[in-house]
Amino acid sequence: MTSDPRLRVPLVVLTVLILDLSLFTRVRVAGVMPDLMLLLAIAAGITGGQVRGAVVGFGSGMVVDLFLQTPLGLSALVFSVVGYTVGTAQTGILRASWWIPVVTAFVASAAGVLFFALAATVVGDTSLVTARLGLVMALVGVMNALLAPLAVRMMAWALDCTPARGGYVV
Template sequence: MRLNRILLSSALVLVALVIQVSVLSRLHLPGAVPDLLLLTVLGLAMVYGHVGGALVGFGAGLLADLAPPADHAAGRYALVLCVVGYLAGLIKPENGQVRSASGPMATVVGAAIGSTLLYAGVGALVGDTAARHVGLGGLLFTAVLYDLLLAPFVVPAIMALARRAEHDPLSETSAAKKGTDISAGWLSSGTGLRIGGQRNGLRVKAARARTARAGRIKGVRRL
């Protein structure tokens, strides 16, 4: 991943994690907790593709596994978000631009259901039976409901920020497409001409000064 992707993804994931842990998880809503981290991974994956989505999902899930108050084995949610990010990146729209809201909303529904089932399945493998006591049906319904309510406000904003970072004129790809180095072009088109002009002006002034001195000396000798 390029540097601008890493910086933007890290900032968005940290903000989403802080909001989810400090605000959303303390609302004590019935059923599941609104998964802002999942929506952030989906938005980035639908711009960066399956490889970038998998990397962002793994990093975001690992942070969620280690962030307090974590009550599950480390790496569990990292696996879930890694798979979700990879699958969401496979349906990446062309140029990261979405023509209708039906595709992303369907992706949110599938991701909410898939992440809940995968999280519960991995928990069953390691002996965590909390999903059975809460009720898997209620978790699925509330997870889809909460994520759908948040998605129109989160996913388009995340995708817009990611697209803007991808088309940053200072990035390496934009410079490669233009075929010239931006800094070199700026120097040659701006300061280079000014420095050349200043040098030519100094040369003309020096020549005029030498001519004036020669005329004065000649005038003194004639006298």
């Protein structure tokens, strides 16, 4: 396999998209499924920093927008902001510890779901801001947090980042 991240990142994004649209549509807790494409943006921010988090977030968001009934670019906007924010936190405070990517994925996923619902409301789709929004935020956060170690390793490989002590990237 090539060592060029320009080829590996799209490979990971497309693989996760296929898994998201096929296998993970059946993995639901209280009607909520994990948001794997958002998790990719978070993992890119953790492993690669601000710019890579934003770029992977934008790319994965645009790809997933092709399959959603929301305005084109909404996921791209949200995922790139979340990826950039996680990358900013990573460069400032995050260190190599097994639990930090898990907690980061939980918080960033919940925030991403909230930001997506609010951004959708701004563009006229009020169906996402409901009484269930808090439950959806919590469940997506928990499911993405459980998948975070795998996503971080995949993005570290795709972005050609060197894993630090404990297997996570600093």
